[in-house]
Amino acid sequence: MHVLCCGGTGCHASASAQIIENFKQILAEKGLQDEVQVVQTGCFGFCEKGPIVKIMPDNTFYTQVKPEDVEKIVNEHIIKGRKVTDLLYMDPENQEHVSDSKHMGFYRKQLRIALRNCGFVNPENIDECIARGGYEGLGKCLTEMTPQQVIDEVTKSGLRGRGGAGFPTGVKWGLCAKNKCDEMYVICNADEGDPGAFMDRSIMEGDPHSIVEAMAICGYAIGATHGLVYIRAEYPLAIHRLQVAIAQAREYGLLGNDIMGTGFNFDIELRYGAGAFVCGEETALIHSMEGKRGEPTFKPPFPAVAGYMMKPSNVNNVETFANVPIIITKGADWFQTIGSEKSKGTKVFALAGQINNVGLIEVPMGTTLRDIIYEIGGGIKGGRQFKAVQTGGPSGGCLTTKHLDTQIDYDSLVAAGSMMGSGGMVVMDETSCMVAIAKFYLEFTCEESCGKCSPCRIGNKRMLEILDKITDGRGTMEDLQELRNLAAVIKDAALCGLGQTSPNPVLSTLDNFWDEYVEHVVDKKCRAGVCKKLMRYEIDKDKCIGCGKCAKNCPAEAISKTNYIAEGHKLPSMEIDPTKCIKCGACISGCKFNAISVK
Amino acid sequence: MAKVKSLAELKAMREKLQNTIDTRERGDNPEALVQVKVAMATCGIAAGAKQVMEHMMEKADELKLAIVFTQTGCMGYCHAEPTIEVKMPGKDPVVFGHVDNNRADEILTKYVMNNEMVEGIIPVNYETIG
Numbered sequence: 202m203h204v205l206c207c208g209g210t211g212c213h214a215s216a217s218a219q220i221i222e223n224f225k226q227i228l229a230e231k232g233l234q235d236e237v238q239v240v241q242t243g244c245f246g247f248c249e250k251g252p253i254v255k256i257m258p259d260n261t262f263y264t265q266v267k268p269e270d271v272e273k274i275v276n277e278h279i280i281k282g283r284k285v286t287d288l289l290y291m292d293p294e295n296q297e298h299v300s301d302s303k304h305m306g307f308y309r310k311q312l313r314i315a316l317r318n319c320g321f322v323n324p325e326n327i328d329e330c331i332a333r334g335g336y337e338g339l340g341k342c343l344t345e346m347t348p349q350q351v352i353d354e355v356t357k358s359g360l361r362g363r364g365g366a367g368f369p370t371g372v373k374w375g376l377c378a379k380n381k382c383d384e385m386y387v388i389c390n391a392d393e394g395d396p397g398a399f400m401d402r403s404i405m406e407g408d409p410h411s412i413v414e415a416m417a418i419c420g421y422a423i424g425a426t427h428g429l430v431y432i433r434a435e436y437p438l439a440i441h442r443l444q445v446a447i448a449q450a451r452e453y454g455l456l457g458n459d460i461m462g463t464g465f466n467f468d469i470e471l472r473y474g475a476g477a478f479v480c481g482e483e484t485a486l487i488h489s490m491e492g493k494r495g496e497p498t499f500k501p502p503f504p505a506v507a508g509y510m511m512k513p514s515n516v517n518n519v520e521t522f523a524n525v526p527i528i529i530t531k532g533a534d535w536f537q538t539i540g541s542e543k544s545k546g547t548k549v550f551a552l553a554g555q556i557n558n559v560g561l562i563e564v565p566m567g568t569t570l571r572d573i574i575y576e577i578g579g580g581i582k583g584g585r586q587f588k589a590v591q592t593g594g595p596s597g598g599c600l601t602t603k604h605l606d607t608q609i610d611y612d613s614l615v616a617a618g619s620m621m622g623s624g625g626m627v628v629m630d631e632t633s634c635m636v637a638i639a640k641f642y643l644e645f646t647c648e649e650s651c652g653k654c655s656p657c658r659i660g661n662k663r664m665l666e667i668l669d670k671i672t673d674g675r676g677t678m679e680d681l682q683e684l685r686n687l688a689a690v691i692k693d694a695a696l697c698g699l700g701q702t703s704p705n706p707v708l709s710t711l712d713n714f715w716d717e718y719v720e721h722v723v724d725k726k727c728r729a730g731v732c733k734k735l736m737r738y739e740i741d742k743d744k745c746i747g748c749g750k751c752a753k754n755c756p757a758e759a760i761s762k763t764n765y766i767a768e769g770h771k772l773p774s775m776e777i778d779p780t781k782c783i784k785c786g787a788c789i790s791g792c793k794f795n796a797i798s799v800k
Numbered sequence: 801m802a803k804v805k806s807l808a809e810l811k812a813m814r815e816k817l818q819n820t821i822d823t824r825e826r827g828d829n830p831e832a833l834v835q836v837k838v839a840m841a842t843c844g845i846a847a848g849a850k851q852v853m854e855h856m857m858e859k860a861d862e863l864k865l866a867i868v869f870t871q872t873g874c875m876g877y878c879h880a881e882p883t884i885e886v887k888m889p890g891k892d893p894v895v896f897g898h899v900d901n902n903r904a905d906e907i908l909t910k911y912v913m914n915n916e917m918v919e920g921i922i923p924v925n926y927e928t929i930g
Contacts, residue, residue, distance in 0.1 A: 203917050240917040243880060243897055246925030255923070258891070311926030320839055320875035320885075321928070331810070332817035340807035399843070406841040407873015438842045454803025462805040527929065553878075561876040563926065577925065 202237045202279065203257040209244025209579050210557045212251035216268055217241070220252055223271035228279075237279055244558050244579045246310060250290065262299070263288040310577050312539065313563045314547045315363075315400075315523040319407030324442050327449040330410040336455050338526035339414050342421050343463040346529075351422040352378060355525065358533035359545030364390060364481070364518035365593065365622040366698070367544070367611035370525075373515060377505040378423040380513040385425035387416050388509060388516040390486060391432035391439070394478040395594030396645060398625035400549040401519035403561055405432070405439035408523065409446035413469060415522035417456065418529060420467040423515055428469035431486050433476045443471060478595070478649035482697045483508075483516040485651065496651045497697035518623070520549055541567030544610030548621065554591075554628035555582045564609075571605040574628055585630040589713070593622030595642045595649075596702030598709025599635060618709040620702070634731035635714040636721050640668040642706035650699065657700030660691040664707060672732040676722040684711065730799055733784045737800045738777050740788075744796035747772030751788035751797065757781050760788060834867045834912055835887040841874040847881035848900065856884075856904045863908060877922055886911060895922040 206212075206221045224239045245253045250264035254274065261284055263274065270288060277283045289298040313319075322329040330336075342351050356371025377385070389412060393401040405412060416428040432440055447469050450456040458466045472490045479485045480495040487509050489495035508514025524546055528536045540546050544566040550573070552562050557579035564573060570590060574580070581587050589599040592609075598619035600607070607613050611621050629638065643665045652658045664687050667680045688704030695701045711718060720726045727735040740751070742765050752760040752775055759781035766773050774796075777788070789797045804810050838844070838853045853869060860867045877883050880897025886907065887893040896907055897920055910916040 205917070205921065205923070207923070208920075238917050240921065241919050243877075243920060243922040244925070245923040309925060309927050313926050313928040316874075316876065317928050319841075319873040320837070322872060323837075323870045324873050325871070328817050328820075331814050332820075334814065336804075336810055337807070337814070340810050344807045403841055403874035403876075436842070438845070452803075454805070461807060461810065531929070557879070558877075559879040561874055561878060563876075 204237060204239045204279075205242045205255040205257060206239065207243075207245050207251060207253040208241035209246075209248065209251070210582075210584075211244070211248030211575075211580055212253060214584070215252050217252040219268040220254065220266055220271055223268050224275070227272055227275045231275065231280070233275075233279065246558070246577045246579070248576055248579055262290055264290045310564060310568060310572050311562055312547050312565050314527060314539070315404060315520050315549055316407070316561070316563050317527065318411065319403060322408065324407055324409055325445045327410060327446070327453060330408070334530060335410045335526070336414050336450075338529035339417050339421075339455065340461055341529055342418050343461055343465050348378065348422045348424060351418065351529070354533045355422070355528060358528045358536040359540070359543075360521065360524055360528060360536065361544060361611060362518060363520035363524070363548065363623070365596065365620060365624075367621060370517060370521055373505065373517070374419060374422050376503070377513050377515040380506055381424055382513050384427070384510075384512045385423060386509045386512060386514040387419045387423065387425045387428040388483075388487070388490075388504075388514050389416055389428070389430040389432075389522055390481060390483065390516050390518045391430055391436070392474050392476075392481040392486060393433070393436075393519070393623060394476070394481050394649075395596075395623045395625045396642075397553050397627055398551050398594060398623045400551055400561060400624050402436050402439050404519050404523050404549075405436070406442055409439075409442045410450065411523045411526055412443070412519060413446050413450050413456065415525035416469055417460065417467045418525055419515060419517065419522070421465055423513075425513075425515070426466045426468070428467060429472050429490060429509065430469060431472050431474055431480070431490055434473040435476050440471060440473070447471075477651075478645075479651045479697070479699050482699055485697065486516065487514065494651075496653045497699070499696065520624070539565050541565075541608055541610040541613075543612055548609070548624060550624045550626040552578055552626050552628070554626075555585065555630040555632070556580070556628040557582055566610040567608040569606050569608055570600065573609070573626070574605070578628065581628070581630050583630075585632070587628070588631050588633060589629045589635060589638075591619075591627040591629065591638065591642075591706070592625070593620040593702075593705070594625045595646045596620055596698070596705055597622045597625075598705045599629075599638065599713060600709070601713045603713075618705070618712055620705070632729055632731075634727050634729040635710045635717050636668065636672055636727070637729075637731045639707045639710045640665065640672060643668060643703070646699065646703040650703075654694075654696040654700060656691045656694040657696070657703060660687050660695075661700075661703055663687055664691075664704065668707070671718065671721050672727075673734045674721070674725045674732075678719075678722055681711065681718055681722065736784050737779055738782055738784065738786075738788060739798055739800055740775050740777055741796045741798065742774040742776075743767045744794050745774035746770050746794055746796075747774050748794075749775065750791045750793075751775055754787040754791040756785060756787060757783045759783070833889055834865065835893075836867055836869050837872045837885040837887075837893075838869065839873070839875040839877075839881070839883045839885075840871040843878065844874065844881050844883065849882035849884075852882050852884070852899050852901060852904050855901045856908065859905055859908055863913070865908065865912060867912070876926070880920075880922055883922065888912070888915075895924060896920060897922045 361367040485497040
């Protein structure tokens with residue numbers, strides 16, 4: 202028998218260590234220490250109900266256990282085999298106690314649909330994929346459904362583009378299918394470029410067959426026989442696994458001519474991108490595949506009319522495709538039951554930043570930010586205060602505490618001034634400076650702007666210069682207004698999605714963290730201590746014993762002796778010349794007397 | 801490999817493959833077969849998953865343990881890479897995080913050989929549709 206105690210940060214804070222100690226002690230008193238082993242585990246992702254204790258092998262799940270409850274659990278459950286009812290999880294819907302964690306699936310915050318096979322199957326073995334139902338969706342389409350029925354099913358499911366913009370996938374397929382032509386293309390956009398997002402790579406590395414299958418389904422639906430995956434060359438393992446998957450599918454007759462004896466032909470080729478962010482935009486992506494410069498062009502014509510080689514093409518993101526086979530096998534009605542009113546299904550997020558459980562998560566649409574950060578993510582690192590969460594990468598924005606209870610879906614995120622994006626989610630605490638964050642994303646867009654249209658090329662550069670000015674302590678209140686003016690013009694006038702959304706990080710931080718901008722501009726202060734030029738290092742003359750270690754450490758020779766000798770000290774204290782100081786912090790890390798501080 | 805000629809054939813194949821995998825998991829000889837899955841996406845490999853897998857395979861040979869090792873994709877536990885999942889016959893799979901060579905040895909000698917739990921199990925906190 203095993204007693205598993207949650208050792209995640211949340212449970213740890215609420216006495217899980219004491220619970221473990223009590224278990225060990227009481228079990229030893231009863232002479233059961235050899236029969237029952239007590240172990241500490243990682244986070245259960247259910248911190249609100251912590252501390253959690255799970256008894257194996259009967260999967261009993263106790264919530265909000267207090268150290269004094271341990272004796273009862275040992276006496277009742279472990280010795281007499283009777284579950285301690287009042288500590289069991291209570292189903293909020295029917296107020297019943299649930300004893301067996303296997304039947305508690307509904308409370309779990311995460312549901313894996315797109316990631317269903319990641320971490321389960323060997324991605325380089327098609328047999329394991331077939332054993333989990335792989336290619337059945339394709340088989341069902343080819344033998345039981347007409348192309349129009351496939352499109353209708355996907356439309357009905359409510360699946361929307363997971364690349365970030367959220368266009369209804371079935372509608373997109375339908376538009377393309379209308380332009381019947383002897384040569385049409387299914388394109389998979391695997392040019393994942395948002396800083397911090399890696400869900401597409403994980404899907405291709407963990408379940409490449411789902412992409413192969415979905416592309417064939419799409420090909421059947423729109424009438425295409427060629428599939429192209431545009432993938433960045435910096436994803437070598439994903440490329441390798443896709444190549445293996447394509448080769449195996451061909452060998453099994455699941456790609457190629459006359460698939461499953463139905464007369465349907467489809468094959469897939471890989472195209473490599475050099476890793477330019479703008480090539481995630483569908484027209485730029487298509488030009489890059491044609492061997493031209495990766496620059497966007499004006500829409501219309503949409504790719505559905507004139508795409509790759511001017512032929513009708515349908516472009517979908519990796520995660521979008523990963524959802525398709527299961528929608529076909531389980532049906533649109535099933536998919537519709539998951540998610541929020543206007544956004545169906547789940548979304549994968551790469552949860553990163555100042556959070557305890559950094560990870561790749563998949564949650565139903567409509568889950569709140571609070572659940573993601575405090576339950577699945579296990580809260581903020583080091584018990585610090587939550588400040589903001591950035592979603593949508595360089596096209597998105599920063600949300601703050603007032604948005605914690607926002608139910609995440611495409612529309613609510615846009616309403617809150619951010620966007621879904623491909624699914625990067627960076628959590629920030631009080632040690633992050635929001636002006637610096639806005640600057641970071643703008644630097645990224647400036648670097649990745651293709652330079653074709655002037656609002657994006659010049660406008661973003663001007664905005665970046667203003668942000669530089671502000672973080673250097675030279676900003677004025679007029680600059681803040683100028684940022685808004687420029688942002689409005691860029692949003693309206695830029696050619697493609699990259700430019701149109703590039704001011705979002707600045708706008709959302711201006712909206713949600715106005716005080717912080719004003720502080721930078723008026724008080725010349727950065728409360729997070731990130732903007733170096735706004736920092737001042739000072740030595741407390743009364744604490745300094747004059748040892749001179751800081752002066753020795755200082756690479757800029759900015760520290761010298763004063764004439765002041767504090768009471769009880771023998772040597773004169775030191776002082777920092779702010780005009781010479783380069784704010785490297787070498788003095789602070791060397792001072793044993795805590796005499797130096799940053800102001 | 802003969803080509804799959806129809807949906808019915810694919811379904812038959814699925815059943816057969818499921819059975820093979822089931823037998824591989826349960827087996828006629830339950831003590832003999834333990835399954836270890838190593839999360840090997842780029843990030844897992846970068847965190848050392850490959851070395852750990854190689855080390856475990858050698859160690860398992862040394863200890864004369866019959867273990868089937870497979871690579872798999874991302875399990876999602878970035879905070880605890882490298883991660884491995886150990887499935888003992890007839891039991892639920894258990895995921896271990898932060899597995900370096902020492903922990904790998906500990907898992908083999910304690911959990912696999914003696915059914916003793918090892919600290920730092922990662923509870924599976926998601927549901928998957930099958």
